[in-house]
Amino acid sequence: MAATSQADARARLQILRKLLEEGTVSTQEELCEALQKKNFSVTQSTVSRDLRRIGAAKTISSSGEVVYRLPEELMIAAPVPTLTTGIKGLLLSIENNGSMIVIKTPPGSASLVAHHLDLTKPDGILGTIAGDDTIFVAPASMKKIESTMEAIVDELS
Template sequence: MDITFTTTFLEIIREKKCSSQTEIAEELHKRGFPNINQSKISRMIVKTGAVKTRNASGELMYCLPTTFSALAATSPLKSQILSIECNAHIIVVHTAPGAAHLVARSLDSYGKHAGILGTIAGDDTVFVTPTRETDIRRLSQKLREEYL
């Protein structure tokens, strides 16, 4: 995807109150991108880290993390993670508001070979489930070393 499309996509997310991918597509069509389909929009949402969240009026809408520009940095997620704790079964990662989806995506990218079975993300909390054979305390410590 070219830089013009990416820039336009980011402008729409920042400026419009789009609550669905259909609304994003309509805005892109208005701005000269008539052949954009849902799968392209979905890929851009993932690529840019856009998340659906409630605005001050309580409406669900797509938005970018407040520190999206920091994503170009070497360790962009470090500033978004507040704490990493575990018990005998699950690791809980607390993040800045709106950053949990980005953190979860990063953790999911490690995969089972690193001991992560999967994640569940809310707005500011990520639950990390280790694989059966993973020492949860060791994994939790490894994540703290990497992200804190």
Template sequence: MTTKARRAALRDLLAGGQASTQAELCTLLAERGFTATQSTVSRDLKRLGAERALGADGIPVYRLGRPPSRKGPSARTVTTIEHNECLVVLRTRPGMAQAVGIELDELGHEDIIGTLAGDDTVLVVPRSIARIETLVRDLAARVGIGLESPPRPR
């Protein structure tokens, strides 16, 4: 089975919104005769422009989406942005943190070293704490939401 055929099968699965995890996609592909590891599926998803979004039943599913943009996440997925003197935390709708983390990584923002995503929280590691305020303002503007005030030292 070729890469092209595997991706076509994956595209069909994504069009149906049948899986909420990459492991489920691997299983569904195997049922169609394609052996693929999670890392292969992950690369294929990125190549196809797939996104993880809420399905009609409120459960996150992978589906074909718009091509990756350089705009970053939106207010539909990010609910708040907070920071302290060292780190930035973005809260997301449940199940959306990994997608937001990927979008932030794809931005190639000069002030972001990297991100770490859970289910509904993304930790953003800034390149410099001296520019953390600028980074937070930029992220808030890209997302289109207001900022939470940082905690005050006692």
């Protein structure tokens, strides 16, 4: 039984790699649907684990779309595309509690948005911490937290 599940996992990972090589998949839900069409019974959490296992990451394609890429493709891709049109629309909400700014993004997009903020450093940001769909932003000044939030919104809009 374990040998069969290992063989299934290997086959699923092979198909997942092929789907990512096509360069058109931008969400884990799309990957779930594509794998299910190929007769794999998967959930979003399975796809998420598989993506981590093969080292896939969300990037911006040359056309400005957010897509998953394999590590080999990330090494070949040069120069690193700027995050402009692809980052737009990933900011779902932004709020603060007086000391920390919290940004919500679609699932799987937080690290991409946080990386962009770390690169561009909108006014007033010390740094970011990203989860799957949530980013914590450390503002440089709690007194200027509202203007920092405005700078972030301007950067991501």
